[in-house]
Amino acid sequence: MLPDSRQFDAALRIVGELRAAGYEAYLAGGCVRDLLLGREPKDYDVATSATPEVVLGLFSRTFSVGAHFGVVLVADGDDEGYVTTEVATFRSDGAYSDGRHPDGVRYTRSAEEDVKRRDFTINGLLIDPEKLLPHGLDIESHPFDSAQGRLRHKNKDVARVGHPAVIDYVGGVGDLEAGIVRAIGRAELRFEEDHLRMLRGVRFAARFGFELEEGTAAAIRRLAGKTVAVSRERVRDELTKMLTEGRARRAFELLEETGLLAEVLPEVARMKGVEQPAQFHPEGDVWVHTLGLLGQLEEGCSATLGWGALLHDVGKPPTFRRAPDRIRFDGHVEVGVAMGAEICRRFRFSNEETGRIVALIENHMRFADAGRMKASTLKRFFRLPGFEEHLALHRMDCRAGSGNLEHWEFVRERYEAMPEEVVRPRPLITGRELIAAGYRPGAGFKEMLRAVEDAQLEGTIGTAEEALRLVRERFPLPG
Numbered sequence: 001m002l003p004d005s006r007q008f009d010a011a012l013r014i015v016g017e018l019r020a021a022g023y024e025a026y027l028a029g030g031c032v033r034d035l036l037l038g039r040e041p042k043d044y045d046v047a048t049s050a051t052p053e054v055v056l057g058l059f060s061r062t063f064s065v066g067a068h069f070g071v072v073l074v075a076d077g078d079d080e081g082y083v084t085t086e087v088a089t090f091r092s093d094g095a096y097s098d099g100r101h102p103d104g105v106r107y108t109r110s111a112e113e114d115v116k117r118r119d120f121t122i123n124g125l126l127i128d129p130e131k132l133l134p135h136g137l138d139i140e141s142h143p144f145d146s147a148q149g150r151l152r153h154k155n156k157d158v159a160r161v162g163h164p165a166v167i168d169y170v171g172g173v174g175d176l177e178a179g180i181v182r183a184i185g186r187a188e189l190r191f192e193e194d195h196l197r198m199l200r201g202v203r204f205a206a207r208f209g210f211e212l213e214e215g216t217a218a219a220i221r222r223l224a225g226k227t228v229a230v231s232r233e234r235v236r237d238e239l240t241k242m243l244t245e246g247r248a249r250r251a252f253e254l255l256e257e258t259g260l261l262a263e264v265l266p267e268v269a270r271m272k273g274v275e276q277p278a279q280f281h282p283e284g285d286v287w288v289h290t291l292g293l294l295g296q297l298e299e300g301c302s303a304t305l306g307w308g309a310l311l312h313d314v315g316k317p318p319t320f321r322r323a324p325d326r327i328r329f330d331g332h333v334e335v336g337v338a339m340g341a342e343i344c345r346r347f348r349f350s351n352e353e354t355g356r357i358v359a360l361i362e363n364h365m366r367f368a369d370a371g372r373m374k375a376s377t378l379k380r381f382f383r384l385p386g387f388e389e390h391l392a393l394h395r396m397d398c399r400a401g402s403g404n405l406e407h408w409e410f411v412r413e414r415y416e417a418m419p420e421e422v423v424r425p426r427p428l429i430t431g432r433e434l435i436a437a438g439y440r441p442g443a444g445f446k447e448m449l450r451a452v453e454d455a456q457l458e459g460t461i462g463t464a465e466e467a468l469r470l471v472r473e474r475f476p477l478p479g
Contacts, residue, residue: 007083010076011044014059014085015129021058023050024111026126026167028088033122036166036176037208046087047126049109055087069105090114112169119190119197120204120216121172121182132165179210187219195226198260199238206242206251217258224259235264236347243306246299249291252310256287267339268310270317277326281401286316292400293393304353305389308360309396311340315361336361359384360393367394367407370414376457382415382423391415428456428467437468438477448475 011027018025027035028047035041048055052072056062061075061082070089075082092106092113108114115124166173170184181204183190183197191198198220205212212220227235242251252268255261262269272287283289293309315336319329340361344354363384370378384390395408429452431445439445448471455461455470 006077007041007044007085010074010083011046011085012129013076014046014074014087017058018046018048018050018055018087019130021050021054023048023054024090024109025050026111026128028126029118029123032125032127032166033172033176035127036125036173044085046085047090047111047114048087049090049111050087051089051107055089070107092117111167115169116184118184119194120201121170121175121184122204122210123172124168124170124184125172126167128165128167175213179208180213181205181208181210181216182213183216183219187216188223191219191223191226195223195230196234196238198223198227198258199230199235199255199264202251202254202258202260203238203242203245205254206247207245209247209250212254212258220258220260224263227260227263232347236349239264239347240303240306243294243297243310244299244301244303246297248297248306248309249295252291252294265310265343267314267317267343271313274317274320275327276316279326283401286313289313289400293396296396296399301392302386302389304356304360304386305392307344307353307357308364308389308393311336311343311357312361312364312393312397314339314343333362333365356386356389360389363390364393364397367411370407370411374458376454378414379418379423379457381411382418387415425456428452428461428464429471433464433468434471437471439471439475444475451475 011031015025015027025046025048027044029045031041031044050058052064052070055072055074056064059074063073063075063084065071065073070091072087073084074087075084077083090108090111090113092108111126115126118124171182175182181201183201201212201216201220204210242248242255245251252261255264256269256272268290271290272285274286276285276289281289283292290310290313293312297306297309313332313336315332315334315338316329318339319332319335321328321330337358340358341354344357349357363381366381370381373381381387391408391412394411395405398405398408427449429449431441431449434445434448435441439448451474452461452467452470456467461467461470
């Protein structure tokens with residue numbers, strides 16, 4: 001059984017109630033794809049012939065989040081918590097004037113018509129639970145194979161072509177078995193309807209280790225420029241998924257091959273062909289080096305680490321210079337910080353996310369100086385929010401280049417050996433003590449307290465009395 005089957009059980013109950021009321025209902029879309037691939041779906045969707053009004057009236061706890069597009073959320077649960085299932089009415093969409101939403105929606109009683117307006121064949125599959133479960137819709141005996149992690153029926157994989165539980169109007173099962181991402185119907189039409197589908201196609205191909213079907217890939221190359229009309233937040237979310245699903249290198253190779261990268265992240269596209277000094281980067285140019293980092297990002301890594309890995313050398317292309325001695329990138333960190341901040345602004349990252357991403361760019365070269373840092377400087381380095389991400393980025397940076405992990409090992413050992421109270425000791429004095437000592441509040445307090453903290457971090461003082469003595473010596477009171 002899958003680790004958490006509450007969502008599956010909830011979806012089956014919803015299908016059962018819809019059918020008991022006389023409507024068609026199936027598991028639909030990505031959850032079917034994932035089940036057939038032996039993956040645990042993140043959520044379950046139901047497609048039905050019932051209209052939103054019927055769904056809203058049939059279930060006691062619903063949310064009309066997209067009823068104008070035929071979508072209702074149905075909550076299922078008890079005092080221990082609820083899970084929500086998206087229930088969508090079979091529909092046929094009109095034109096998509098804005099490249100995202102249909103201008104009009106026409107409900108239909110045809111599951112086939114509904115499937116054929118979806119994006120990719122692997123997402124256009126349906127499962128009929130009554131033909132899947134050995135005891136109909138008895139959720140107590142649904143056939144998850146715990147050893148294989150794969151949905152099974154009478155000891156046979158559901159993915160087998162022709163299984164009666166799988167309804168396939170678009171050749172999706174064959175494409176799953178062949179490892180192909182193919183647009184349903186005319187690829188150009190699917191991408192004109194929603195331009196983000198081009199990025200989604202790349203992401204699916206990378207995530208599952210599939211290939212883009214030739215006609216689908218050609219359509220993406222022809223229409224890549226259309227992505228400029230997609231909201232930056234939607235593009236950001238797709239790129240973030242690519243960076244955090246464990247196949248980031250392949251995703252960005254496909255983005256580059258299809259021409260999408262130059263449209264959505266031209267700063268990264270410009271990395272290709274930018275030479276680096278061979279003694280430090282035997283792997284090749286800045287693009288090849290960046291791909292080397294992306295290839296090390298693990299599934300489930302943080303979004304900020306993913307974007308930090310992608311953008312850590314974004315300042316190199318504009319600072320490339322061929323000097324007499326070797327290739328140089330003078331000031332590439334500072335330029336990269338400014339570019340990274342602008343990219344984060346463009347994609348509307350939160351202030352916290354922007355700060356973390358920019359800090360990764362700004363500090364990725366500091367590891368080489370760690371052995372010469374004062375104790376106070378090193379400890380402040382360790383205080384960077386999410387310092388584990390800085391360690392991870394530097395390790396990936398080294399492994400994608402020279403392979404020398406000497407600086408990383410030095411910093412990691414000291415970071416892991418240093419207790420939190422040593423890195424962030426309790427302040428010996430505050431502004432209150434400075435006022436009591438006769439100092440007038442003002443901008444100088446920050447400098448005084450910084451000097452005290454430096455000495456504390458260096459280990460040269462350890463009491464409030466020593467802290468006040470240091471202040472009086474360095475910042476004597478007038479008169």
